[in-house]
Amino acid sequence: DVVMTQSPLSLPVTLGQAASISCRSSQSLVHSDGNTYLDWFQQRPGQSPRRLIYKVSNRDSGVPDRFSGSGTGTDFTLKISRVEAEDVGVYYCMQGTHWPPLTFGEGTKVEIK
């Protein structure tokens, strides 16, 4: 199974400042069809997860453009350009290239300093 490793696991951020979350996979996530199936999810306190980014860098509808995804192969990053109060929550990466099983990272808790 592909192991997804996130860092940091906790990320205190000042409002208006940038935040960056790393996600590394135990093997390349490039699919035989040429796509890389790496998604990012946000889970606000008390809520269900919500997908933010799909295939590394594509924002879902309604996701603010302060969220961006990047990366290739085994190393990926989610960036929040200017953190707002509503961004508090836990962020997960998930790979869908080598499945089943689908595997998630451990989660990164973003909180306001």
Added chain:
Amino acid sequence: QVQLVESGGGVVQPGRSLTLSCAASGFTFSSYGLHWVRQAPGKGLQWVAVIWYDGSKKYYVDSVKGRFTISRDNSKNTLYLQMNSLRAEDTALYYCARDKGVVSPEFDYWGQGTLVTVSS
């Protein structure tokens, strides 16, 4: 609007069984694959199982193989998870999620979850 509503959770003793349901509305149920994803208290997300739109394929995470069975009734717009031989480590909030993907899963809607507690 798309809705997924899970039910059937509760407190159950180790070794016993429980069946979860996920009632869907607002979309053509028989056109989508569906997943169960769980989250132990204070922990991260763990994928549990998937069923194809027509029920033709089913896959499970290793830790539940042979104990859990995913199924669906397209005439009732309902997804199920039959859980047997429950263990303490199965304690979690269980979400159902809709999959709009073709090659790889794409979760576009999630339910609010139903809590399963396995305890004596």
